[in-house]
Amino acid sequence: MSEATEKAPGLKLGRIGGVPVYLSNSWFIITAVITVAIGVQLSNNALIPPLVAYLLGFACAVVIALAVLVHEVSHALTARAFKWPDAHIVLTLMGGHTQFGSFKAKPGASLAVAMAGPLSNFVLAGLAWLALQLPNLGLYPGLLLNFFVYANLLLGAFNALPGLPLDGGRLVESAVWKLTGSQFKGTIAASWVGRFIVIGVLAWFIVVPFLKGEQPQLLTMVVGVMVAVFMWQATTALINHAKMMLNLPKVIAGDLMSPASAMMSVATVADVLTRRRNRGGQIILVDPQGMPCGVVDEQALSRVDPASAAQVSALAVSRALGRGAVVAQDSDGRQLIDYLASVSTAEYAVIDARGTVVGLLHQRKIIAAVTGRKA
Incomplete structure (x- = not known):
């Protein structure tokens, strides 16, 4: 994604190793939640003043952000x-x-x-544990280092679980990909594993405490549900996208087009009516260079007085085709998707191997075919 052409995804913090780093507005929400939750817990300790407790809560939020940042930088640099x-x-x-x-x-x-990513967190946890062995650390540095150790262990271990969208899901994806030759089949398999992990997350945070006769903490339940909802939505999107990509080679322009034939753009409405009587189908107008430039519009054609049909230009009852709106009859879904992205028009002239116009293809039929939805 180009920074020059795409809206920035948040506040730009700078670059690390040449990689742009942004801070989303949503980060401030989770930072506030972590600050308050940990601050409330620490303020119950008589050794920690309330103000210091909340400052430590904020420091823990920053520590988590640091762990996540190192995790993501490791992805980017690799x-x-x-x-x-x-x-x-x-x-x-x-x-x-x-x-x-x-x-x-x-x-x-x-x-x-x-x-x-997970490997970097395990390394950070190890370094923080070594720092904890230093003498005379003091209460507050010790608390932060302990939190840093456990935060990195949790972040690394959770992300290493073998289901998408977690990092470990790439293990399942890569294995199935190698076995089948299809990354998208691997994505589907790893996403289903991710869904089982979602069920496990909900069970761990909500069901298990009840089975033990304990009352789950509100913050724990909220975090568990948030993670589960995020993962389920992500796996749904991944599965739908993978299925669409697997379907692309089966989508052929010739199967989606409506029959059509070409006429020179200098033709009249009378010529068009004669062609329709003899051959039927849509009429695509081509310019003197042989490039499709318009499609005869049925409603506009029906409004022309038959008595004046020979004097009305076919271009007058046509809708324009975008420049370059031509696809080969044997184009598959992958090529058609490229056309959607590169040509600003809703219709395409379809040509056969000899360059003859044989059909008209509408954008909505391409989208319906590749997504599996009705046009």
Whole structure:
């Protein structure tokens, strides 16, 4: 994604290793929640003044952001080693993510980039644990270092679970990808594993405490439900996208088009009516260079007085085709999607292998075919 052409996803903090880092507005929400939740808990300790308790709560929120930032930077820098394009990092309500531009990945590279994040958190946890061994740390530094250790262990371990959208899901995705030759089949398999993890998250945060006869903490329940909802929505989007991509090769322009034939743009309405009587189908007008430039509009055609049909230009009853709105009859869904992105028109002239116009294809039919929805 280009920073020059896309709206910034948040407040830009700068660059790390050449990778832009942004802070989403939603980050302030989770920071406030963490600050208050930890502040309330620490203020119950007689050794910690209330103001200090909330300052420590805010420091813990910053510590989590730091752990997430290192996690995402590890993704981005590893991706750069594999020449993945246009990375940027966004710190958000749910932690953070690293966004890349369009590219073709390989199973091994995808797995390496994914696992770099959890590995970095385990390294941070180890370094923080070593720092805890230093003498005379003091109460507050000790509390923060302990929190940093557990935050990194939790972040690393949770993200290493083998289901998308978690990093560990790339392990399942890469395995199925290698086995089947299809990344999208791997994505579907790993996303279903992710859904089972969602069920496990809800069970752990809500069901297990009840089974133990305990009352779940409100904050714990809210965090558990938020994580579960986020993961379920993410897996749904991943599965739908993968199914669409698997369907693209089966979508062929010739199967979606309406029959059509070409006439020179100098033709009259009388010529059009004669062609329709003899051959039927849609009429596509072509310019002197043979390029499709318009489609005869049925409603406009019906309003022409038959007595004056020979004097009315066919262009007068046509709707314009966008420049370059031509697709080959054997184009599949992947090529058609490229046309949607590159040509600003809702209709396309379809030509056969000889360059003859044989049909008219509407954008809505392409979208319906690739998404599985009715046009």
